[in-house]
Amino acid sequence: MENGAARTAPAVIVAIDGPSGTGKSSTSKAVAAQLGLSYLDTGAQYRAITWWMVSNGIDTDDAHAVAAAADKPEILSGTDPARPTITVDGVDVSGPIRTQEVTSRVSAVSAVPEIRTRITELQRTIAASAGTGIVVEGRDIGTTVLPDADLKIFLTASPEARAARRSGELKGADVHTTREALIRRDAADSSRKASPLAKAGDAVEVDTTDLTLPQVIECVVTLVEEKRAGK
Numbered sequence: 001m002e003n004g005a006a007r008t009a010p011a012v013i014v015a016i017d018g019p020s021g022t023g024k025s026s027t028s029k030a031v032a033a034q035l036g037l038s039y040l041d042t043g044a045q046y047r048a049i050t051w052w053m054v055s056n057g058i059d060t061d062d063a064h065a066v067a068a069a070a071d072k073p074e075i076l077s078g079t080d081p082a083r084p085t086i087t088v089d090g091v092d093v094s095g096p097i098r099t100q101e102v103t104s105r106v107s108a109v110s111a112v113p114e115i116r117t118r119i120t121e122l123q124r125t126i127a128a129s130a131g132t133g134i135v136v137e138g139r140d141i142g143t144t145v146l147p148d149a150d151l152k153i154f155l156t157a158s159p160e161a162r163a164a165r166r167s168g169e170l171k172g173a174d175v176h177t178t179r180e181a182l183i184r185r186d187a188a189d190s191s192r193k194a195s196p197l198a199k200a201g202d203a204v205e206v207d208t209t210d211l212t213l214p215q216v217i218e219c220v221v222t223l224v225e226e227k228r229a230g231k
């Protein structure tokens with residue numbers, strides 16, 4: 001190597017999209033940690049802005065009211081995969097954004113174009129400043145946020161598998177109710193006009209229904225390494 005310079009792997013941008021409960025967060029975090037990349041949970045950003053709307057008495061079904069407040073909260077995401085953080089106006093909201101109330105309102109808020117413009121800008125800024133590269137997970141990363149990503153993955157799984165995973169997580173939540181709620185949220189996210197949940201034409205689809213989490217992680221790590229080797 002010339003001048004004895006150390007060879008470093010080129011920065012890599014990985015977009016992981018898919019419906020709820022397909023394993024995007026668990027997979028993205030583990031892949032980023034294993035490969036020394038940053039990690040961004042974009043769902044947490046939409047949840048954070050939804051939490052702020054609810055906390056400030058804004059009717060989340062009133063798109064005009066939501067749009068008018070879109071620029072007000074300051075949202076900060078920490079991108080260390082070992083310890084991802086999310087704050088709103090300096091307050092740690094990692095717990096409150098996972099409540100049932102936020103989950104049931106987030107699709108309405110994230111469908112508002114002014115919200116998407118604001119959050120997409122944040123996401124692009126974070127991705128552009130990630131030194132070694134980043135794994136960004138969400139619903140429209142490969143299609144809209146980072147259309148030039150080096151690698152795009154679209155995770156899927158049957159509604160039954162996703163509901164079973166989620167109800168295990170929610171300690172005994174009814175699988176049928178969980179399944180219906182997942183399907184409703186996916187339908188809202190897929191049918192909105194502004195940047196809906198969709199698979200990018202050049203994304204690799206991975207059906208995780210019959211795969212364990214370690215198998216999915218290994219599959220994605222291999223795909224990233226292949227991309228890096230060919231870069």
Ligand SMILES: Nc1ncnc2c1ncn2[C@@H]1O[C@H](COP(=O)(O)OP(=O)(O)OP(=O)(O)O)[C@@H](O)[C@H]1O
Nearest residue numbers: 019020021022023024025026165169208211212213
């Ligand atoms: N392949 C898998 N096999 C079994 N369980 C899994 C698998 N992948 C993820 N899980 C589990 O399923 C649950 C949901 O996973 P995760 O939160 O990563 O999904 P997600 O796609 O990010 O969901 P959401 O979009 O709703 O945030 C977690 O409890 C996770 O441990």
Ligand SMILES: Nc1ccn([C@@H]2O[C@H](COP(=O)(O)O)[C@@H](O)[C@H]2O)c(=O)n1
Nearest residue numbers: 042043044046106107110138139140189
């Ligand atoms: N790129 C994205 C990511 C998320 N959303 C919206 O946020 C909701 C919560 O996402 P989780 O991953 O935390 O479940 C999701 O249902 C979408 O409404 C989005 O629009 N775009």
